[in-house]
Amino acid sequence: MTETAAPLNAPLNAPRRGRKSALSRGQILDAAARMLRRQGYGNTTLRKIAEVAGIQAGSIYYHFASKDEILDAVLERGVRAVYEGVRDALAALPDNVGHLQRIETAVAAHLQALLSHGDYTSASIRTYGEVPEAFQQKSQPLREAYVVLWQDLLAAAQADGAIRSDLDPHILRPLLLGSLNWTVEWYDPAQRPVADIAAQAVDMLFHGVLPKD
Amino acid sequence: MTETAAPLNAPLNAPRRGRKSALSRGQILDAAARMLRRQGYGNTTLRKIAEVAGIQAGSIYYHFASKDEILDAVLERGVRAVYEGVRDALAALPDNVGHLQRIETAVAAHLQALLSHGDYTSASIRTYGEVPEAFQQKSQPLREAYVVLWQDLLAAAQADGAIRSDLDPHILRPLLLGSLNWTVEWYDPAQRPVADIAAQAVDMLFHGVLPKD
DNA sequence: AGATTAATCTAACAAACGTTCGATGGAATT
DNA sequence: AATTCCATCGAACGTTTGTTAGATTAATCT
Numbered sequence: 447m448t449e450t451a452a453p454l455n456a457p458l459n460a461p462r463r464g465r466k467s468a469l470s471r472g473q474i475l476d477a478a479a480r481m482l483r484r485q486g487y488g489n490t491t492l493r494k495i496a497e498v499a500g501i502q503a504g505s506i507y508y509h510f511a512s513k514d515e516i517l518d519a520v521l522e523r524g525v526r527a528v529y530e531g532v533r534d535a536l537a538a539l540p541d542n543v544g545h546l547q548r549i550e551t552a553v554a555a556h557l558q559a560l561l562s563h564g565d566y567t568s569a570s571i572r573t574y575g576e577v578p579e580a581f582q583q584k585s586q587p588l589r590e591a592y593v594v595l596w597q598d599l600l601a602a603a604q605a606d607g608a609i610r611s612d613l614d615p616h617i618l619r620p621l622l623l624g625s626l627n628w629t630v631e632w633y634d635p636a637q638r639p640v641a642d643i644a645a646q647a648v649d650m651l652f653h654g655v656l657p658k659d
Numbered sequence: 660m661t662e663t664a665a666p667l668n669a670p671l672n673a674p675r676r677g678r679k680s681a682l683s684r685g686q687i688l689d690a691a692a693r694m695l696r697r698q699g700y701g702n703t704t705l706r707k708i709a710e711v712a713g714i715q716a717g718s719i720y721y722h723f724a725s726k727d728e729i730l731d732a733v734l735e736r737g738v739r740a741v742y743e744g745v746r747d748a749l750a751a752l753p754d755n756v757g758h759l760q761r762i763e764t765a766v767a768a769h770l771q772a773l774l775s776h777g778d779y780t781s782a783s784i785r786t787y788g789e790v791p792e793a794f795q796q797k798s799q800p801l802r803e804a805y806v807v808l809w810q811d812l813l814a815a816a817q818a819d820g821a822i823r824s825d826l827d828p829h830i831l832r833p834l835l836l837g838s839l840n841w842t843v844e845w846y847d848p849a850q851r852p853v854a855d856i857a858a859q860a861v862d863m864l865f866h867g868v869l870p871k872d
Numbered sequence: 873a874g875a876t877t878a879a880t881c882t883a884a885c886a887a888a889c890g891t892t893c894g895a896t897g898g899a900a901t902t
Numbered sequence: 903a904a905t906t907c908c909a910t911c912g913a914a915c916g917t918t919t920g921t922t923a924g925a926t927t928a929a930t931c932t
Contacts, residue, residue: 466899466909486789488701492890504892505910513890546869572788575844576699609868617851617859618868624841625834631788632833646830654867655822655831656759680879705920717922718880726920878929889918894911901906 471509473499479520479565487517487573514581521577522585524570529592531559536599545603546652552599553651554644556626561633561640568630596623622651684722686712692733692778700730700786727794734790735798737783742805744772749812758812758821759865765812766864767857769839774846774853781843809836835864 477498481490492513496503510516535555536548560567574582574589596619604611629643690711694703705726709716723729748768749761773780787795787802809832817824842856 470909484789486699486701486786488699488703489789490701491888493888501909502911503890504912507891508909573699575785576697576702607870610870613863613868614855614859617856618863620841620845621838621856621860621863624844625838628833628837628841631837638830643830643834646827647834650826650831650834650867651863652867652869654863654865655826656865657820657823683879704918706918714879715881716920717882720921721879874932876929876931879927881926882924883922884924885920885922887919887921890916892915893913895913896911897909899906899908902904 467509470499470501470505474501474506474509474516475520475523476565478516479524479569482517482520482569482573483565487577490517517577518581518584520566521570521574521581522588524566524568525574525585525588525592527563527567528556528559528570529588529595531555531563532592533595536595545599545606545608549599549603549609549651550648552596553622553626553648554641556623557629557640557644557647560626560630561635561643571627571630593619680722683712683714683718687714687719687722687729688733688736689778691729692737692782695730695733695786696778696782700790703730730790731794731797733779734783734787734794735801737779737781738787738798738801738805740776740780741769741772741783742801742808744768744776745805746808749808758816758819762812762816762822762864763861765809766835766839766861767854769836770842770853770857770860773839773843774848774856784840784843806832 474495477495478490480498481494492506493503495516496506499506506516510519532552532555535551539548539551560571570585574585597615600609600615600619603609604613604615625647633640633643687708690708691703693711694707705719706716708729709719712719719729723732745765745768748764752761752764773784783798787798810828813822813828813832816822817826817828838860846853846856
């Protein structure tokens with residue numbers, strides 16, 4: 447197969463697209479994220495996405511090559527928002543801050559990203575387990591990096607004696623993150639601010655539910 | 660419309676069905692639960708269910724009136740298994756047992772039902788949030804009863820001073836149950852027994868992660 | 873054994889699915 | 903003012919979907 451050679455003087459990586467393209471592309475992604483979050487992977491149809499986005503189903507193919515490309519973009523964007531949110535929150539801390547405050551910051555940032563970052567994060571959390579394997583693999587490097595981030599965070603705290611070292615970190619981490627992730631199933635922003643959930647989660651994580659004796 | 664009157668001497672509520680019917684019905688439900696757990700609601704098709712169950716798609720309609728009836732049965736059975744598992748475990752305890760041991764028992768029973776009770780519980784946990792509202796309402800009484808069970812458990816413990824009363828139970832409960840529910844996303848029975856997860860979850864819940872001073 | 877009922881198969885249906893493509897109007901460029 | 907390109911529409915395509923119904927086999931009963 448011979449590929450058609452690009453003109454030598456053509457501008458490289460030129461996004462020769464108008465202003466409206468990015469706008470519609472964003473609306474399509476927003477609609478897909480919303481559908482994906484509420485109805486799951488299999489029930490999110492192109493025609494419903496188009497309807498929510500306010501365009502015709504066929505028009506989507508001007509912006510995306512396939513349905514899978516849309517859902518893939520939504521999923522990756524969701525994972526990235528959580529990962530980068532927590533990473534940046536940690537990076538913004540002063541160098542001399544303790545392990546416990548780093549963990550507290552990470553918990554708060556995770557919840558903040560999850561619950562106040564639109565439908566992308568929720569869609570990603572809720573549907574990752576049910577999409578075809580090819581999808582999962584595409585965003586797996588990001589997910590893996592996020593897992594490592596938490597593993598390092600907890601391992602460093604254990605090594606310094608800031609938290610108990612008799613707890614298996616391979617159980618502790620998913621139990622903690624599971625508790626946070628599940629908030630997408632029940633949290634109602636009209637009831638409480640996200641910070642309240644974060645504060646109590648950290649309190650429980652650190653001190654447990656037994657009364658102080 | 661005139662309904663065909665049943666013979667007067669016919670046995671009432673007679674399940675005039677052979678032995679094989681219940682067997683196939685069970686296989687269909689098993690297949691549906693497995694599909695539902697792995698691919699979610701929208702991607703679970705009747706033909707795939709039939710294939711897994713080892714029959715033809717059309718034959719399903721001898722046992723069920725519609726696809727929705729199957730999925731509904733799977734979902735309800737999953738919720739019921741968790742609810743009754745925990746309820747019975749608590750009922751089996753001696754009367755004089757303390758609040759903390761009751762909570763410990765409930766956590767262990769919840770995880771046990773979730774992780775070793777086939778695909779029904781996992782399917783129910785994972786897909787409840789993405790099925791149409793009409794579905795959710797059918798199993799809502801059971802879910803509500805389960806929520807009340809935990810609320811009573813925690814409220815009683817707080818009232819007796821067995822656990823801290825400065826924690827909001829409306830945050831504590833979903834955070835705890837979320838931590839447990841999320842295990843369906845990561846738990847691998849080949850790695851550890853369920854009891855290990857339960858033990859560490861209770862340990863964390865009671866004492867927190869800070870070192871004992 | 874013959875008759876009756878239980879259970880499954882096969883083949884088809886209409887609707888909805890992801891996707892393609894030529895026509896079409898508006899915006900930007902010349 | 904004419905032209906070029908961006909963005910969308912509208913209608914169609916081949917599949918797959920849930921569902922139906924008559925034919926067919928397996929099991930049970932008299």
